[in-house]
Amino acid sequence: MQHIISFSQVSFSYDKDNSIFKQLSFSIAPGEKVGLVGANGVGKSTLLKLLVGLEFASEGTILVKDTPVTKKTLPQIRKHLGYVFQDANNQLFSSTVFRDVAFGPENYGLPKDVVDKRVTKALSLVHMEAFADKPVYKLSGGEKKLASIASVLSMEPDFLIMDEPSIALDPKNRRNLITILNSLSMTKLIASHDLDFILDTCDRCILLSGNGIAADGNTSDILSQKDLLEAHNLELPLSYQYRAK
Ligand SMILES: Nc1ncnc2c1ncn2[C@@H]1O[C@H](COP(=O)(O)OP(=O)(O)O)[C@@H](O)[C@H]1O
Numbered sequence: 001m002q003h004i005i006s007f008s009q010v011s012f013s014y015d016k017d018n019s020i021f022k023q024l025s026f027s028i029a030p031g032e033k034v035g036l037v038g039a040n041g042v043g044k045s046t047l048l049k050l051l052v053g054l055e056f057a058s059e060g061t062i063l064v065k066d067t068p069v070t071k072k073t074l075p076q077i078r079k080h081l082g083y084v085f086q087d088a089n090n091q092l093f094s095s096t097v098f099r100d101v102a103f104g105p106e107n108y109g110l111p112k113d114v115v116d117k118r119v120t121k122a123l124s125l126v127h128m129e130a131f132a133d134k135p136v137y138k139l140s141g142g143e144k145k146l147a148s149i150a151s152v153l154s155m156e157p158d159f160l161i162m163d164e165p166s167i168a169l170d171p172k173n174r175r176n177l178i179t180i181l182n183s184l185s186m187t188k189l190i191a192s193h194d195l196d197f198i199l200d201t202c203d204r205c206i207l208l209s210g211n212g213i214a215a216d217g218n219t220s221d222i223l224s225q226k227d228l229l230e231a232h233n234l235e236l237p238l239s240y241q242y243r244a245k
């Protein structure tokens with residue numbers, strides 16, 4: 001199967017007595033929009049960290065395209081992956097929005113005119129052109145989230161990885177983010193406890209439970225199964241709760 005990423009028999013634990021994943025296998029094909037759901041503490045953030053090489057599997061192989069994720073291959077694989085942190089404050093560190101969004105392409109040694117074009121494009125994709133010269137500390141929570149996404153998009157990743165993107169966003173900013181994500185065509189993996197957000201942004205959904213995958217399939221098929229979700233300490237998305245009654 002053609003894949004952009006694949007996990008094959010991956011095991012991981014932070015400490016000996018507490019296994020997070022045992023022999024986890026799945027793959028994601030180019031263009032898929034995949035939601036990663038599961039109760040708190042089940043390992044969603046950990047799975048993303050394994051993928052971007054912030055943690056390393058104790059067994060098994062993780063491939064990004066055809067390259068295994070190892071310490072040595074990190075510079076290479078990170079060219080393909082755009083990882084949006086859960087907390088935008090951890091992603092943004094420059095004086096202005098422009099400087100933050102320019103940081104990645106500058107770091108790759110791209111010429112100034114190419115960097116400028118990348119920044120303009122990335123900011124326009126998240127409708128933040130007017131904020132280029134604003135100091136980061138003056139941004140609202142929603143604006144920081146969009147700036148952090150732009151700082152990843154300026155690297156032109158094939159694959160966008162997001163950890164709890166809707167957390168701390170008010171309804172208007174949350175809706176705005178959904179519209180923006182749906183306008184971006186690259187492959188996506190979005191970890192979230194916000195099942196309505198996943199329903200609105202992802203066509204495939206992976207439900208994680210202790211040590212592995214409890215369900216993997218069409219998002220609306222999985223997120224409409226009340227019993228399945230409740231068995232994994234989740235609730236039906238709000239948009240299905242009304243229909244179920
Ligand atoms: N750096 C760490 N060291 C030790 N345990 C951790 C660390 N990070 C997360 N954990 C534990 O690993 C489990 C999975 O965490 P996490 O991946 O953050 O879950 P989720 O994102 O699904 O809420 C939790 O029990 C958490 O307490």
Ligand SMILES: [Mg+2]
Pocket residue numbers: 044045046163164
């Ligand atoms: Mg998490």
